[in-house]
Amino acid sequence: SFSLATSFAVTLVATFGTTAVAAYGMSSKVVHFGVMAVAGLGLGTGALIGQFLGAKQLDRAWLAGVLSTRLALWIMLGYSALLFIFDDLVVSMFFSDPATHDLARQILRIMVISLPMIGLHIGAECVFEGAGQNTPPMILSIVHSWAMVIPFMYLAGSVLHLGPVGLMWGWTLAHALGGLAALWLFRRGTWLLHEV
Secondary structure (H helix, E strand, O other): OHHHHHHHHHHHHHOOOHHHHHHHHHHHHHHHHHHHHHHHHHHHHHHHHHHHHHOOOHHHHHHHHHHHHHHHHHHHHHHHHHHHHOHHHHHHOOOOOHHHHHHHHHHHHHHHOOHHHHHHHHHHHHHHHHOOOOHHHHHHHHHHHHHHHHHHHHHHHHHOOOHHHHHHHHHHHHHHHHHHHHHHHHHHOHHHHOOO
């Protein structure tokens, strides 16, 4: 579902030409480089959560989940700050054409705004996975992709006629809301009650 939604998002971007696709593709790759670090953290978190829940140490499981989610937030906040500061250098490694460079720089700057919330989203999902409770993050992921990312991108880019920059604002808003929804699910604590 996530891959299909991502392909659909690229189709939306493609309506604004190959320059927009190139700028979006570059920005996505750079953003996902930071996501890999948080996903690695999540693998360790999942093992800890499973261990603590299996030992009925709910307080330690909660603490591990909180610390991991906070760490994911801070890692992505730091990464987004670096990308925001060195955006010109990063984009220059991919594009020399001034028109593509400027659009890619705009898109990258908009996308990095949502990185801390993406960190929260991934951190919360990893806690649920460690608890063996995969249904809530799966439902959130489907709703996030198809009821937020795609509609928000379409609304901002095509309906409001804000172009590729508007598409990225829709993408960023959807990911910010997705992070808040994941945090809400995590804080409800139902994963603590799941039998491991």
